[in-house]
Amino acid sequence: xxxxxxxxxxxxxxxxxxxxxxxxxxxxxxxxxxxxxxxxxxxxxxxxxxxxxxxxxxxxxxxxxxxxxxxxxxxxxxxxxxxxxxxxxxxxxxxxxxxxxxxxxxxxxxxxxxxxxxxxxxxxxxxxxxxxxxxxxxxxxxxxxxxxxxxxxxxxxxxxxxxxxxxxxxxxxxxxxxxxxxxxxxxxxxxxxxxxxxxxxxxxxxxxxxxxxxxxxxxxxxxxxxxxxxxxxxxxxxxxxxx
Numbered sequence: 001x002x003x004x005x006x007x008x009x010x011x012x013x014x015x016x017x018x019x020x021x022x023x024x025x026x027x028x029x030x031x032x033x034x035x036x037x038x039x040x041x042x043x044x045x046x047x048x049x050x051x052x053x054x055x056x057x058x059x060x061x062x063x064x065x066x067x068x069x070x071x072x073x074x075x076x077x078x079x080x081x082x083x084x085x086x087x088x089x090x091x092x093x094x095x096x097x098x099x100x101x102x103x104x105x106x107x108x109x110x111x112x113x114x115x116x117x118x119x120x121x122x123x124x125x126x127x128x129x130x131x132x133x134x135x136x137x138x139x140x141x142x143x144x145x146x147x148x149x150x151x152x153x154x155x156x157x158x159x160x161x162x163x164x165x166x167x168x169x170x171x172x173x174x175x176x177x178x179x180x181x182x183x184x185x186x187x188x189x190x191x192x193x194x195x196x197x198x199x200x201x202x203x204x205x206x207x208x209x210x211x212x213x214x215x216x217x218x219x220x221x222x223x224x225x226x227x228x229x230x231x232x233x234x235x236x237x238x239x240x241x242x243x
Contacts (some may be wrong), residue, residue, distance in 0.1 A: 012032035014128035024063035031056030076128030083120040147227035154184035
């Protein structure tokens with residue numbers, strides 16, 4: 001099982017997602033309710049007012065996506081790209097001395113804003129588990145979270161597991177030792193949530209006198225939920241370690 005350091009690591013990411021979502025909710029609201037300052041930053045673009053309205057809605061959608069597990073990674077990636085795309089407007093505002101909120105900001109404030117722009121890109125990618133840098137070494141193995149189900153009965157059809165984990169309409173990849181989705185005798189299964197496939201659960205039989213299924217994931221929540229689901233469906237004894 002994961003140590004407390006890994007749990008703190010994941011809690012940190014959750015807090016960062018909430019902070020970023022709050023920031024983009026406020027930014028989106030500002031774009032939609034006070035577009036004038038933002039329009040002045042992109043005079044070279046066609047229909048600047050419409051673009052500001054679209055970016056406001058994009059910020060609100062991105063912030064909402066950070067709070068929905070099924071689209072969280074996509075939302076983080078899109079918000080990172082968004083932070084890159086708006087950078088030219090920030091550069092124009094600085095060099096053209098465009099006022100914001102009735103005030104023209106000096107180079108100290110502009111330099112701070114330029115420095116923070118790549119932080120926004122990193123923050124969006126880090127808080128949705130796309131990158132670990134700089135908190136984990138490149139090439140370091142991610143923590144694994146495991147449960148063991150001893151002497152289980154017939155297994156549920158394997159398609160029920162991803163639907164339980166990610167919702168009835170989830171899009172997932174699967175692999176295992178059964179081609180029949182209604183089989184109850186499978187002993188190997190790997191399911192991953194598309195499109196990124198970074199959220200996954202792996203189930204396999206280990207060498208033991210009786211049937212023992214190891215349920216493993218890189219997410220403590222997914223591992224626990226998958227193990228509880230299988231335990232409720234098949235019986236047997238659920239353990240957090242083996243032997």
